Amino acid sequence: MTSPVLPSRGRVRPLALAQVSLTGGFWGSRQTVNATATLAHCESWMERLGWLANFDRVADGTTGPDRPGWPFSDSEVYKLLEALSWESARTGDPEAEAAIKRLTARIARAQDPDGYLNTCFGHGGQRPRYSDLEGGHELYNTGHLLQAAVARLRGHGEDELVRLARRAADHVCRTFGPGGRAGICGHPEIEVGLAEFGRALGEERYLEQARLFLDRRGHGTLRDIPLGRAYFQDDVPVREARVWRGHAVRALYLAAAAVDVAVERGDDELLGAVERQWERSVARRTYITGGMGSRHQDEGFGEDWELPPDRAYCETCAGVASIMVSWRLHLATGDVRYTDLIERTLYNVIATSPSADGRAFFYANPLHQRVPGRPADPAEVSPRAEAGERAAWFDVSCCPTNVARTLAALHGYLATSDDDGLQIHQYASCRIRAELPGGRAAAVDVETAYPEGGTVRVRIAADADEPWTLALRVPAWAAGATLTEGGRTRPVGPGLARVRRAFRAGDEIVLDLPMEPRFTWPDPRIDAVRGCVAVERGPEVLCAESRDLPDPGALGSLVVDPRSAPRAVPGGALVRGRALALDDRPWPYPAVPAVAGPAAEPTEPAGTVAGAAEPVAGAAGAAGAAGDGGWTDVPLRPYHAWARRGPSSMRIFLPIAPPPPSEGA
């Protein structure tokens, strides 16, 4: 069956990719752009930079220690191959098919007779194989090769790519298997690749090798590095860890593999450990966007509650990896909190990265941009992950191909099934033709303008003789949702809203999700956004952009009125806000500027540098009493669309104006 993840057991099952197709809308159009623009874009950049020719040079014996690209550039080729394989299976696009054959042929020539395949080590004066497990990324590259082979095997069947991947996997097992070298890779990925390739081939050895890598980790197996062993999760065994830490993509790829191994081995202790890590990490180390990774220095998680919006790293790849973990946990447990997070991550990380034309990408996804980026040159490689503008390609260019492979298989993440019926988790116009045990057809067509509109129409497409259950996920944020069937409307709360019947073709079930914009308040322990509020609308996090303000510079001193609900407007929302008029006093630090705005609200605390301790909020000014002077409607737009109209400053969390003074103060 064609699907990126096919566990042998679990509470629910993925649908085959062939059973679902996107028919337009928010995600359908993105999948199309990915197919028609991004895939070729990625290949052409890798050709231009010599990352493809690296394979040729190994084959021709002309490579050396100075080959272009980072040690992990091979993996970009494999991620592109994975994306192409899903795409070819989805549409039968001959160009995708041709690209797969073209790339496979070049890769195959570079494989050593014993199965080893890497363009950065072991040839022509390069460092010896596996001489730098901490930083060399050899096994990481192989893991992505195996994921590409899974896509090819499931979408097409055995071919040269699958065979060479098998040789590479066998080489890994020989080298690092029982009795071999007890090493692991500095960047987890081989584990998840081996596990799925093992499942796809029914090859128990690969699963066992994944387990072995997993169990070796966390015991100081790798050499220490300045960033510390937590950077690559070699500090604590995965089953003992309480929270994700270190490099976010590494942590999440590892967690995904841990779920695979736990499920296949019936290791409930390990599964429970990952569930608890998810729970704590999502509560304390995850942004409102679903983004993960608070630090630039190590592209890593920070401490609990360390969630700066401005220096948020939130690497696009970490969003992809987070979905990998949540999807596996959902398949194992059926818990919709995981598909809730997938929705959040899809709309606010994955959708944020690519430009509308699919030829530029965000690498980091900060929640606050103080200074507009500079327009990116579409012909230049961006040396920096942080830019404020989407870039065509990066020096470290992991994100474009990660977005590509995710979008190419996205229809596989919309719904699941179990013995009793179909569960729809992500709302998009689509066609689902699944089959339940007993030959019951679970065939539906979904029509929706989501997330612009909140109405989701599910039309049954085939008669059923036996009853089955259609379950629709009601997101945790969707208070006030209703379900209409057979002319009856009822309220439905967060979780799965179920309808069980012997459905007839033409039956319609309508889910109405409340799409009024809403304030979302951060946990008081998130120091970096204290005194701020975010606005969300449906699954979309909204943001304010400087270019929507009459004075773009005013974004830096914007405050919003939390007593006035955000109002819906097409494409976003309006909040009541105003810019504080702040003067600059350079000294003494910290300058407490006088607030000279039209309605002098109490933003000037008393007891300032002059030393006397006095009441703070409400100490000065006459509050909202001044009427609406200075207040104006501030437009908010979906975060994923920020900087699409050119460079802009931006913020998601908006400072609230202090409340009016109280009697007691």
Add this chain to the structure above:
Amino acid sequence: MTSPVLPSRGRVRPLALAQVSLTGGFWGSRQTVNATATLAHCESWMERLGWLANFDRVADGTTGPDRPGWPFSDSEVYKLLEALSWESARTGDPEAEAAIKRLTARIARAQDPDGYLNTCFGHGGQRPRYSDLEGGHELYNTGHLLQAAVARLRGHGEDELVRLARRAADHVCRTFGPGGRAGICGHPEIEVGLAEFGRALGEERYLEQARLFLDRRGHGTLRDIPLGRAYFQDDVPVREARVWRGHAVRALYLAAAAVDVAVERGDDELLGAVERQWERSVARRTYITGGMGSRHQDEGFGEDWELPPDRAYCETCAGVASIMVSWRLHLATGDVRYTDLIERTLYNVIATSPSADGRAFFYANPLHQRVPGRPADPAEVSPRAEAGERAAWFDVSCCPTNVARTLAALHGYLATSDDDGLQIHQYASCRIRAELPGGRAAAVDVETAYPEGGTVRVRIAADADEPWTLALRVPAWAAGATLTEGGRTRPVGPGLARVRRAFRAGDEIVLDLPMEPRFTWPDPRIDAVRGCVAVERGPEVLCAESRDLPDPGALGSLVVDPRSAPRAVPGGALVRGRALALDDRPWPYPAVPAVAGPAAEPTEPAGTVAGAAEPVAGAAGAAGAAGDGGWTDVPLRPYHAWARRGPSSMRIFLPIAPPPPSEGA
């Protein structure tokens, strides 16, 4: 004359080091610990790690590309030599003198016949001289050598160290002078070294070379790097820059040199540029501690208002460099805002770094530590700048020797003179024996318990036939200060409080500075500390440490009552605070926890994830109405003393409890 900085002109003049001596107290004891412990500590570590032997190996022809230490390790030896030279001049300590001779002899042997002196380049298979100006630090090292030679020349007179430094400077001038290679060093420092060495020797060529390096910078002279040219200030010419940016130490060493060149060349445009950069950077890119550098990734300044307390880098060396800049600006202009900042930086960065025994140091000086550090092993090199604990030595160990050279010459930064009198800027028990033009003695003894106490007694130590002016700096924070002389007390405002008289020995002038702890409110544009307040006492920033709380974990949910003034207690202050009882809801993010503390104050905003927009502050609970239930006295201590009693979590900026609800809300 012996002084670290001796401009040929300026509004005020430094005193000679020989004219001032610390006689105990806060800084006197630190200078003593530096002399008796830190200097030997630094030498022994550099011996142990082979950084000293690097010189021997060059001399013996046994060095190679694999020499131990970073390319800038030579500079640590030179910074230690500078510290030893000031120390030897201060006390005549034979051990310091012996160490100088010992180190100089080893260094001298490594100098090439043409004057080039570096242990990392140009010998025995190492990369060629000046083949990596961006990262090689060759000229940087030489700059520190010249600063050491300045200390030796002024404190002792010409000797081998001075002569070899002269040969090195000549080599730099030949290589990079007019007609030579138009290069600059990736790390500014040669400029400030050349400028002062030129002043010390009256060697105009060196000043001119400093000017040349300065003028070459900012034109893309260096190759671009992934962090961008702003990292090493090669993005914008120094006279055109509006603000400090990039690597903080680099930016500040460069600014110091720019002041030197501006003063010596009468270049008021350049001086004005640095003054404006100082003004903007101090207002917008400087922490309340005086610390500079908001980012770990590049050890650099962030954007305006980007001042996260938790990930504050605030490298100790940047504190040293900030003092270098402010001191030069003060000498040029006489403006006390510069000595105000020096005070802030001395008490809250420089005093924070070393342990009480002078054998361990903070490298980074964050304002918020969420998780206590692990006890540092005094026998191990810390690979990390961030630790939460002072470390004996670092992989990159620039800070210990920078603290050492600053403390060894600290008495040079206490006071200045002009034609009319003496200005005292930093209050410490000390003895000053200056001479004013016309042979007037400006001799005073200062006695104070500052900063524990706010009384500063200045006793005149010599009769004067002619009147002169004693000026005492009243810090900007010191509202309510008074000056008492001749039995009369008068209020004095921030700035210089002056007394002009034909003083008689025994006359006493007493400055009383208000030492009540005070709230300090951050600028509303500093997003990272919105809704928080800091407490300062005199020049000291205070902090809360977990080990002072009955439940150390409560620091993470501590709020303080801004309506209740902080109260002084010996060694610190008390604020009224309480820990919020927050429960953990892992999902949906962002969890808005119920507040279940004894007095349910409105920390639970309504209108949460459920979507309905409702008033925020004051929405729930009965406010302070619940009496003092839950409120308690939270002890605050000087930030510079944090983690001295062992690992601890800590924060300077304290969240304030929301005010009680108002009628209107």
